[in-house]
Amino acid sequence: MAELVSIVYKPEDAPPADGAFTRVPVQEARLEAGHGIIGDQKGGNVYRQLNVMGAESVRSLVDSGYKTAPGQLGEQLVISGFDIEALPEGSRLQIGDSAEIELLQLREPCNRFESYQGRSLDGAVGKIGWMAAVVSSGSVRIGDGVILVEPALV
Secondary structure (H helix, E strand, O other), X not given: OEEEEEEEEOEOOOOOOOOOOOOEEOOEEEEEOOOEEOOEOOXXXXXXXXXXEEHHHHHHHHHOOOOOOOOOOOOOEEEEOOOXXXXXXXXXXXXXXXEEEXXXXXXXXXXXXXXXXXXXXXXXXXOOOEEEEEEEOEEEEOOOEEEEEEOOOO
16 A cells, blocks of 8 residues: 655745755644645645655665655655556545645756756656645555545546
8 A cells, every 4th residue: 555654844934944945844734725734835726735656766766875864855655565657647645534635747857956956956856746635635654555536537
């Protein structure tokens, strides 16, 4: 079974980190429909409520020399047990009892990502997950099960 293995966020009052994404790891968080993680500076953007990655992709980036401690790839949620990048756009995942997210667009590494990593972004293309929206609110915790609720209609 797939499960949630990492949760990080950027607290609303956090000053910018120097040379890295500002992320704080937590054991649990509240996902709010139409917003993202409660208390997250990144929340509320229609197209960027969450950055979601697969644990398998994180492992492959470790092997390629990328910094992959929680939040260093700009991710907020990491899920093991799914090839996240292979899921079709529009797929919906239920995390825990009630939270549901929709995969909106594959993430593309940007110049800031490249600068923070100190490596070419070419090796990360297609490996840094999805931008997603929260469609059903709920609390999520490390270890929560994740199920594919609705694959996209093709």
